[in-house]
Amino acid sequence: MVSRQQKTSPPTPARPRAAGCALLLCSLTSPGLVAAQSAAAPAADLVPEVLVTGRKLDVETRIDRKIYSVGADLQSTFGSAADVLSAIPSVEVDTEGMVALRGDTNVLILLDGRPLAQLSGPLAGESLQQLAAQDIERIEVMTNPPAQYKVDGAAGVINIITKKSHRAGLAGQLNAGVGNDGRYALASSGTYGLGALNLGGVLSLRHDERTRQVVSDVAVPGASGEGDVFSYNDLNEHVAREMPWAKFTADYAAGTGQTVSLSVARGGLTGQRFFTASALSTEPPVGPISDSVRNSVGHEASMNSDQRLQVEQKLDHPDEHVTITLHHSVFHEREPYQYSNDYLLPPASPSFDDLTLTESQESSEVSADYVRPFSSTQSLGLGYDYQQDEDTYGNQGANIDPMTGQPTPDPAISNTFEYLQQVNALYGSYQLQSGAWSWMTGLRAEQTHLDVRPLTTAGSIDRSYFRLYPNLHLNFALSDRATLAFSASRRITRPDPSSLDPYVDRQDIQNLRSGDPFLRPQDTQSYELGYDVTTPHLSYDLTGYYRRNRDAITDLTQALSSDVVLTTKANLPKSDSGGLELTSNGQLGTKLSYALSGNLFYSQIDASALGTPGLRSSVGLNAKASIDYRPTTADTVQIAVTRSDKRLTPQGYIDATDQVNLGYRHQLRANLMAVATVTDLFNGQVYRRHVSTPDLSDLYQRRLVGRFVYVGFVFRFGSQKKRPANEFEYAQ
Numbered sequence: 001m002v003s004r005q006q007k008t009s010p011p012t013p014a015r016p017r018a019a020g021c022a023l024l025l026c027s028l029t030s031p032g033l034v035a036a037q038s039a040a041a042p043a044a045d046l047v048p049e050v051l052v053t054g055r056k057l058d059v060e061t062r063i064d065r066k067i068y069s070v071g072a073d074l075q076s077t078f079g080s081a082a083d084v085l086s087a088i089p090s091v092e093v094d095t096e097g098m099v100a101l102r103g104d105t106n107v108l109i110l111l112d113g114r115p116l117a118q119l120s121g122p123l124a125g126e127s128l129q130q131l132a133a134q135d136i137e138r139i140e141v142m143t144n145p146p147a148q149y150k151v152d153g154a155a156g157v158i159n160i161i162t163k164k165s166h167r168a169g170l171a172g173q174l175n176a177g178v179g180n181d182g183r184y185a186l187a188s189s190g191t192y193g194l195g196a197l198n199l200g201g202v203l204s205l206r207h208d209e210r211t212r213q214v215v216s217d218v219a220v221p222g223a224s225g226e227g228d229v230f231s232y233n234d235l236n237e238h239v240a241r242e243m244p245w246a247k248f249t250a251d252y253a254a255g256t257g258q259t260v261s262l263s264v265a266r267g268g269l270t271g272q273r274f275f276t277a278s279a280l281s282t283e284p285p286v287g288p289i290s291d292s293v294r295n296s297v298g299h300e301a302s303m304n305s306d307q308r309l310q311v312e313q314k315l316d317h318p319d320e321h322v323t324i325t326l327h328h329s330v331f332h333e334r335e336p337y338q339y340s341n342d343y344l345l346p347p348a349s350p351s352f353d354d355l356t357l358t359e360s361q362e363s364s365e366v367s368a369d370y371v372r373p374f375s376s377t378q379s380l381g382l383g384y385d386y387q388q389d390e391d392t393y394g395n396q397g398a399n400i401d402p403m404t405g406q407p408t409p410d411p412a413i414s415n416t417f418e419y420l421q422q423v424n425a426l427y428g429s430y431q432l433q434s435g436a437w438s439w440m441t442g443l444r445a446e447q448t449h450l451d452v453r454p455l456t457t458a459g460s461i462d463r464s465y466f467r468l469y470p471n472l473h474l475n476f477a478l479s480d481r482a483t484l485a486f487s488a489s490r491r492i493t494r495p496d497p498s499s500l501d502p503y504v505d506r507q508d509i510q511n512l513r514s515g516d517p518f519l520r521p522q523d524t525q526s527y528e529l530g531y532d533v534t535t536p537h538l539s540y541d542l543t544g545y546y547r548r549n550r551d552a553i554t555d556l557t558q559a560l561s562s563d564v565v566l567t568t569k570a571n572l573p574k575s576d577s578g579g580l581e582l583t584s585n586g587q588l589g590t591k592l593s594y595a596l597s598g599n600l601f602y603s604q605i606d607a608s609a610l611g612t613p614g615l616r617s618s619v620g621l622n623a624k625a626s627i628d629y630r631p632t633t634a635d636t637v638q639i640a641v642t643r644s645d646k647r648l649t650p651q652g653y654i655d656a657t658d659q660v661n662l663g664y665r666h667q668l669r670a671n672l673m674a675v676a677t678v679t680d681l682f683n684g685q686v687y688r689r690h691v692s693t694p695d696l697s698d699l700y701q702r703r704l705v706g707r708f709v710y711v712g713f714v715f716r717f718g719s720q721k722k723r724p725a726n727e728f729e730y731a732q
Contacts (some may be wrong), residue, residue: 059585060540061532063431063440063473063485065142074638074663076133077675078177078185078710079356080206081160084133086659089583089597089624091158092143092644095659096704097125101143101155102545102579102599103622103647104552106493106522108153111160111306112263115150117361117389118304118331120496127304127331130243130267132204134175134187137163143545144471144487144526147427148369148383151469154524154549164200164249168193170718177675177712181209182240185710190718200249206537208271211705216511219512219697220559222283225315228697229289231281231563233510241271241300250676257314257708265306273298273337275704279510281563290563291345294509298337305330323369331361338400352400353507354407360392361497377433381442384426391419391497397506403658413506417707420451438475443468448703452500452517461517467492485530495553499569511700512566520551520571540584549575554650556610559696572604591630598623607650614692618653620645638663655688659706671716680706 058069068088070076075083086093092100101107108120109128118127140159142149149157172190179185187204214235219228247265254260274297281290308327315321335357342350369383394416398407429442442602445468452461471489478484501515530543543553552572560566579601587593626640640661647654662678685706 020342031390042272058460059539059583062481063438064144064146064487065140068139068141070133070136070570074636074677075661075679076136076664077175077665077714078179078187078677078712079133079679080129080648081131081133081136082128083679084136084139085128085158086642086661087624087626087640088139088141089144089595090581090599092622092642093128094125094644094685097129099124099128099158100644101141101158102581103601103603103620103644104155104547104577106154106524108150108157108162110157110161112308113159114308114325114327114365115152115363115387116304116306116331117329117363118302120361126269126302127267129208130206130269130304131160131247132185132187132202132245134173134189134204134208135162135202135245135247136551137161139588144473144489144528145491146440147429147444147469147471148381150385150387150423150425151170151444151446151491152494153231154491154522154526154547156491156526162193162202162247163189164198164251172717174715175712177709177710179708183209183708183710185208185667185712194616196255198249198251200247202245202247204245208239208240208241208243210241212239213701213703213705214508215699215701215703216565217697217699218559218563218565221696222562227284229281229283229562231279231510233277233279233563235275235277235508235510237273237275237552239271239273239300241269243267243269259312261308261310261312263306263308266304268301268303269471270301271299273300273335277508277510279563283562288345293342293344293345295340295342296337298335300332300333300335302333304332317372319371319373323367323371325365325367325369327363327365327367329363331359333357333359350402352402353410354398354400355413356394356396357507358392358394358396360390364388367709368665379431381429382427385423386425387423389419389421389497393417393419393498393503393691395506396501413504415454415503417497417501417503418451418453419500420453421494422449423447436477438477440473441471443470445469448494450494454502454517465521472504481534483532483650485528485532487526487530489526491524491526493553495519495569496522497552504566510564512560512564514566514568516569519553519569522552522571523550524548538584538586540582543581544579545581546578547576549577552605554605554607554610557651557691557696557698559698565696565698570610570650572605572607573609575604577601577603593628595626596624601645603648605648605650610650612650616648616650618646618648620647620656634667636663636665649689649691652690652692655685655686655690658682658684660684673714674712675714679710683707 001533060067070084073084073087075087082093082097085091090102092103098105099107099109108115110125111119138161140161143156145157170190171191172188174687175187177185185206189202191200192199216233218231245267250262252260277294279292280288282288306329308325310323311327312321312323336354338354340350340352365385365387367383367385371379371381373379395413397410397413399410400407423446425444425446427442427444429440431440447466448464450463469490472487474486476484499515500517500519502517503514505513523616525548527542530541530546532541552575554572555567556570557567558564579599583597583601585595599622601622602619604615606615622645623643626638629637642659643656645656660681662681664676666674668675683705685704687702689700
């Protein structure tokens with residue numbers, strides 16, 4: 001079913017679907033700003049917005065973003081933020097929870113408009129799995145974000161908007177589910193509205209059990225030069241985790257036109273990690289030349305916290321306001337491991353060692369934003385933002401005396417790495433509607449200072465640079481059902497701190513990893529042309545896009561020995577990508593609805609400067625399909641299929657992955673329902689990386705046993721009156 005929101009007076013033919021102009025402040029408010037309520041402008045000035053309903057994801061298209069309401073996705077009942085994102089068109093989530101947008105992992109992930117320390121870098125996937133899906137109201141996807149957003153992330157911005165209180169009295173929800181292999185998920189959320197004061201809170205606890213297998217087949221030239229040495233490495237790992245999460249929010253609207261908002265959140269992870277790894281090398285015709293087994297017992301513990309304070313003050317002109325935001329987030333992790341090593345060939349006495357990994361991330365931000373509407377069809381936004389990120393990575397290793405049990409520090413693997421980044425940014429954004437045309441243009445100026453310090457070696461790296469980042473969005477209403485859109489932007493992908501860390505990560509001693517402190521930031525120019533159509537029973541969107549990248553950050557793998565490979569980082573001089581993306585949503589009769597999306601992409605890289613010959617290119621298709629079947633008013637069945645196609649790398653490629661999810665919901669009472677879900681029914685989440693160079697052939701495979709089954713209940717209490725469909729909050 002398609003519902004179209006209308007103005008109190010009939011719209012003129014030229015103005016329908018002027019995405020984003022209905023509430024001009026929505027695209028001009030600052031990161032984190034809660035603004036543009038339905039009362040922000042007279043009803044007669046509202047431009048109609050299109051909301052497609054009756055299927056798994058409600059979608060709203062605006063001039064600069066797509067907004068997905070995710071409450072109807074059954075995977076979100078007991079799942080995490082990673083499960084919610086996997087259902088969004090254009091978004092892919094891999095076996096470890098890492099997120100890609102149109103196949104590009106350079107994505108800026110925000111929570112309520114703000115970056116969190118734990119949502120950046122290689123640990124972002126684990127952090128998304130800690131965030132309860134129950135707390136998520138909608139997802140905003142921006143492939144060419146406007147100027148008020150940070151320019152990090154060449155692929156664009158994914159903004160996770162959490163639920164907030166918008167009703168008087170007490171209301172809430174309780175979720176409880178149990179899963180296979182001892183898993184369980186508990187979550188409760190509640191809001192309380194009392195006049196000008198609104199309070200909210202979330203508590204959740206997840207217990208997760210995961211089994212993972214890592215296999216690598218390596219072939220390198222033998223010392224004699226007459227043949228290759230073949231190595232087979234196998235690691236079997238089991239992880240058991242507890243993941244608590246708590247959040248408290250308070251919003252107070254004073255009679256002086258001032259609104260004060262406070263949010264405090266804290267989460268963590270604690271668990272045990274065990275693995276057994278074997279390494280076997282052979283050299284025909286000699287036969288096996290080495291054989292060893294390594295066992296590990298480890299513990300992982302992390303803590304993350306987030307605090308934000310926001311004050312909005314209305315000024316003299318209608319809807320004119322200024323907003324001050326303070327934000328601070330922290331992430332700490334400590335992982336101690338103990339190892340025992342058995343050497344079968346050549347025979348040797350067992351050895352013992354340990355390794356402790358520590359990581360600390362801290363992000364502080366202050367911003368000031370000003371919004372000035374001149375009329376119902378034009379508005380100006382100005383702002384300043386300062387962000388400081390401080391990260392520290394540490395490795396402490398020791399060899400253990402098998403007789404006394406006393407440790408002897410190993411300086412070869414003990415090190416500390418520090419990272420400091422400061423970004424000062426100014427932005428301006430202007431939006432105008434004229435007849436059938438709507439446009440938004442903006443400019444963001446950023447001064448970046450970077451200080452990289454490998455503390456256990458001499459010297460540090462200081463780097464500063466200034467850049468301008470323009471963007472443009474144009475919409476033309478072809479009719480009351482069709483819109484033509486164009487957008488362009490310049491963005492940057494700064495190397496993640498872990499990608500700059502030159503010290504070797506030795507958790508898997510057969511597959512080592514390290515960074516490069518001299519990496520340059522990636523510069524991206526992005527262009528899009530889209531066509532959107534909405535009819536009473538069908539909605540579809542066709543978008544062509546092109547990205548031109550300079551200094552793209554990529555992985556390079558080399559052999560250190562016959563059974564050890566090292567993967568490090570490097571800048572790719574040139575890489576281009578483009579594609580054609582289609583999304584479609586509709587209904588088949590009264591009981592069946594569907595959602596389809598596909599991204600037919602093309603990528604080309606020039607890695608000749610990295611030692612590989614000439615240009616390489618590939619074509620692939622990422623696709624998603626989901627069906628909702630409602631045999632009765634009380635029952636819903638969901639089936640979702642996802643495929644991420646093969647991706648090109650400078651030295652080879654990464655195989656395609658597939659996933660099938662199932663869900664069933666039965667409404668027992670108006671406020672009580674039973675839900676059952678199955679995630680990754682066929683265990684299709686397998687990461688396979690192929691490397692082929694004159695000196696190395698490597699097939700690296702990481703398989704996660706990801707078939708999760710949950711059965712449980714959802715209970716709602718208190719007032720459950722929904723907000724009007726046109727009343728959105730825009731936290732940017």
